[in-house]
Amino acid sequence: MIRVLEQERTFHLVTAHTSMVLHAMPSGHLVSLYWGGRIEDDAFSRIAKDMKKASYLSGTDGIRDFRLEQYPVLYPSWGNPDLRKPAFQFSYEDGSQMTDLRFFGYRQYQGKKKLEGLPTVLHDNAECLELILKDSLTGVKVTLTFGVFEAWDAITQSVRVTNGNHGDIQIQRLMSGCFSFLDDQFDAISLNGAWARECHENRQKIRQGSFCVESLRGASGHGQNPFLALAEPGAEEDKGNVWAMNLVYSGSFEASVEVDMHQNTRFMMGIQSFSFSWGLKKGESFVSPEVVMIHSGEGLGAMSRSFHRLYRDCLLQGAYAGRTGRKRPILINNWEATYFDFDKKKLLELADEAVKLGMECFVLDDGWFGKRNSDENSLGDWTENREKLGGSLLELAEEIRRRGLSFGLWFEPEMVSPDSDLYRSHPEWAIQVPGRSPQLARNQLVLDISCKEVQDYIIESVDRILKTVPVSYVKWDMNRNITEWNSCFLQRDQQKELGHRYILGLYRILEELTGRYKDVLFEGCAGGGGRFDPGMLFYMPQIWTSDDTDAVERLDIQFGTSYVYPPVAMGCHVSACPNHMTERLTPLFTRGLVAMQGNLGYELDLTSLGEEEKKEIHRQTEFYKQIREIIWYGELYRLKKEGNERAFLYLSEDGSRGVVSFVQILAKANTVPKRLKLKGLDPKAFYRVERVGEDKSMVVHGSFLMNLGLDLDRPKGDFQGQQWLLSREEKPYACHTGE
Numbered sequence: 001m002i003r004v005l006e007q008e009r010t011f012h013l014v015t016a017h018t019s020m021v022l023h024a025m026p027s028g029h030l031v032s033l034y035w036g037g038r039i040e041d042d043a044f045s046r047i048a049k050d051m052k053k054a055s056y057l058s059g060t061d062g063i064r065d066f067r068l069e070q071y072p073v074l075y076p077s078w079g080n081p082d083l084r085k086p087a088f089q090f091s092y093e094d095g096s097q098m099t100d101l102r103f104f105g106y107r108q109y110q111g112k113k114k115l116e117g118l119p120t121v122l123h124d125n126a127e128c129l130e131l132i133l134k135d136s137l138t139g140v141k142v143t144l145t146f147g148v149f150e151a152w153d154a155i156t157q158s159v160r161v162t163n164g165n166h167g168d169i170q171i172q173r174l175m176s177g178c179f180s181f182l183d184d185q186f187d188a189i190s191l192n193g194a195w196a197r198e199c200h201e202n203r204q205k206i207r208q209g210s211f212c213v214e215s216l217r218g219a220s221g222h223g224q225n226p227f228l229a230l231a232e233p234g235a236e237e238d239k240g241n242v243w244a245m246n247l248v249y250s251g252s253f254e255a256s257v258e259v260d261m262h263q264n265t266r267f268m269m270g271i272q273s274f275s276f277s278w279g280l281k282k283g284e285s286f287v288s289p290e291v292v293m294i295h296s297g298e299g300l301g302a303m304s305r306s307f308h309r310l311y312r313d314c315l316l317q318g319a320y321a322g323r324t325g326r327k328r329p330i331l332i333n334n335w336e337a338t339y340f341d342f343d344k345k346k347l348l349e350l351a352d353e354a355v356k357l358g359m360e361c362f363v364l365d366d367g368w369f370g371k372r373n374s375d376e377n378s379l380g381d382w383t384e385n386r387e388k389l390g391g392s393l394l395e396l397a398e399e400i401r402r403r404g405l406s407f408g409l410w411f412e413p414e415m416v417s418p419d420s421d422l423y424r425s426h427p428e429w430a431i432q433v434p435g436r437s438p439q440l441a442r443n444q445l446v447l448d449i450s451c452k453e454v455q456d457y458i459i460e461s462v463d464r465i466l467k468t469v470p471v472s473y474v475k476w477d478m479n480r481n482i483t484e485w486n487s488c489f490l491q492r493d494q495q496k497e498l499g500h501r502y503i504l505g506l507y508r509i510l511e512e513l514t515g516r517y518k519d520v521l522f523e524g525c526a527g528g529g530g531r532f533d534p535g536m537l538f539y540m541p542q543i544w545t546s547d548d549t550d551a552v553e554r555l556d557i558q559f560g561t562s563y564v565y566p567p568v569a570m571g572c573h574v575s576a577c578p579n580h581m582t583e584r585l586t587p588l589f590t591r592g593l594v595a596m597q598g599n600l601g602y603e604l605d606l607t608s609l610g611e612e613e614k615k616e617i618h619r620q621t622e623f624y625k626q627i628r629e630i631i632w633y634g635e636l637y638r639l640k641k642e643g644n645e646r647a648f649l650y651l652s653e654d655g656s657r658g659v660v661s662f663v664q665i666l667a668k669a670n671t672v673p674k675r676l677k678l679k680g681l682d683p684k685a686f687y688r689v690e691r692v693g694e695d696k697s698m699v700v701h702g703s704f705l706m707n708l709g710l711d712l713d714r715p716k717g718d719f720q721g722q723q724w725l726l727s728r729e730e731k732p733y734a735c736h737t738g739e
């Protein structure tokens with residue numbers, strides 16, 4: 001709901017549990033008055049007047065004691081008396097860099113429109129508020145658009161800049177969202193790591209000065225996710241205030257927090273500024289990607305559940321989105337089973353085993369095209385390697401389908417190998433600096449998809465295959481970041497537009513292909529989670545979480561990813577032991593339990609397994625088929641996330657069914673297993689609790705499970721998992737029956 005207090009020029013954005021209050025001061029400067037737990041009334045008129053002033057700050061508009069720097073300016077500019085880091089900066093033809101935005105008007109409407117060329121969080125039930133600001137000298141107009149997703153407890157913001165009556169302007173910085181707090185008692189929580197170690201929680205106290213999380217890689221990146229949260233001291237999984245931002249964008253980004261001289265905090269997120277600039281001619285507009293802002297008064301768990309609900313309902317698109325959407329298949333992917341070393345016989349043997357073990361889709365990974373038998377060549381040449389495939393791709397797909405599996409295929413369309421026909425005919429299509437030897441990563445270069453001709457080539461190459469081969473799943477990979485930022489297709493003064501133009505080009509390609517192939521399930525991948533962001537999720541409702549398939553490593557990677565992204569969006573596979581990266585030996589039961597945190601798949605040589613292992617995998621796929629809708633559409637409660645134990649509970653939407661999983665990482669001598677307390681249950685309801693893999697069950701109250709908890713076994717060895725199924729019993733035939 002949006003409540004406009006016309007007289008006071010105050011805007012109250014209300015969601016189920018939160019309020020955000022914005023206000024246009026008499027001077028026309030916009031300020032943020034509040035963001036936090038929901039406030040029922042609108043008595044905000046005094047707040048701005050009550051703000052106390054500090055000394056030695058510049059005055060504003062010649063008004064006595066009016067010091068802009070002391071105010072929580074909503075969308076601060078550079079050059080004004082507010083000398084903290086601005087949310088935007090434009091430079092004008094005369095060389096000046098100052099913009100003085102003042103409130104000009106507002107517009108309110110029902111429903112949220114798609115941002116042109118950009119992924120967007122959408123729903124007809126969202127309400128929008130546009131706050132229009134103008135600079136009277138240059139005529140530049142800046143429109144801040146807020147989307148209020150009341151039922152989802154979320155607010156989005158994007159920014160449109162329109163060049164007015166001035167000459168050309170250059171946008172040098174443009175944050176999508178900015179919020180200022182009159183307080184500095186926060187911890188910053190970000191998701192950091194590296195390739196194969198994505199999304200580990202990183203928490204630190206902020207102090208006077210700046211803290212920044214950013215990517216200059218041309219992708220959101222493995223090392224940092226476009227997510228940043230501020231948490232009040234003591235806020236934890238289930239308690240305390242948390243304010244989070246997540247950028248719906250897949251390129252270089254920045255998220256920053258600045259604590260100023262007077263213990264105020266400014267929190268911003270948007271496209272990375274150092275590597276960005278955009279020219280706007282008279283009358284032209286530029287729209288920023290949008291940022292999602294979520295406040296939780298009940299800790300990080302509730303924050304995550306709000307992100308999950310919002311993204312499931314309003315971000316994921318296409319046939320596989322939402323409860324009524326298609327069911328995602330359990331995959332067998334041949335990558336860790338064969339790497340590049342396969343032939344038709346091997347693939348069909350794998351497929352035969354996969355069917356027997358309950359899998360539903362066969363994914364042919366890298367190595368099926370050109371002359372590719374290693375990562376040294378052929379990217380860009382998207383024609384099947386008939387010799388290696390023992391016939392056409394179509395024949396292979398049909399043989400797989402005859403076995404009862406759907407067929408999936410890997411592509412890496414944004415890349416080109418120097419050893420490829422494509423590169424030989426179009427070297428200028430690669431991003432590189434003429435005269436300098438190109439720097440390779442994984443033996444490949446990045447195609448310049450800022451150029452429409454290159455975009456069209458990619459669309460047509462992928463389309464040609466999808467048109468002729470019955471592919472129902474596409475894994476869209478991207479295995480290196482951009483270096484040597486330079487485009488042969490852009491003018492000298494446009495080179496800093498390359499990063500954003502690349503992403504706009506990518507979105508156009510994805511819009512086109514996902515529009516043409518609505519029934520295909522697209523899975524995003526960038527060497528694992530190198531581009532796990534809401535921008536990609538808009539087009540690809542599932543992302544390969546990490547190239548690290550070690551179950552123990554995956555516990556923290558998947559927990560971190562689940563801070564923001566719903567389990568239905570995470571690709572999680574069971575792989576071989578010893579694990580190919582860590583050499584760790586983990587029980588198959590635990591590997592299955594961990595991969596059931598998201599979309600279950602298998603990525604190992606099924607033909608080399610013993611009978612006991614096959615029996616266990618068959619049990620896992622059968623079990624997952626019973627519970628997968630709880631994982632996809634239910635609520636996630638992280639029960640234990642530190643120390644030697646991890647535990648998580650998925651509860652179905654109506655609360656009637658649940659799955660509890662527990663892993664003790666290392667066995668410890670002479671320790672006594674404690675009980676595992678659950679969350680989110682109805683204290684008065686009865687639940688049947690069945691221990692997975694054992695013929696044991698009991699019926700107890702939710703209050704029992706939440707206060708006393710489940711009995712844990714003493715683990716026999718390292719990395720042991722335990723799992724339970726919960727189902728609400730309407731009329732229990734017996735109360736606590738014991739275990």
Ligand code: DGJ
Pocket residue numbers: 335365366410477479525526527528544546547
């Ligand atoms: C990186 C991906 O993350 C892997 O799963 C696999 O598809 C390889 N690329 C193939 O080259």
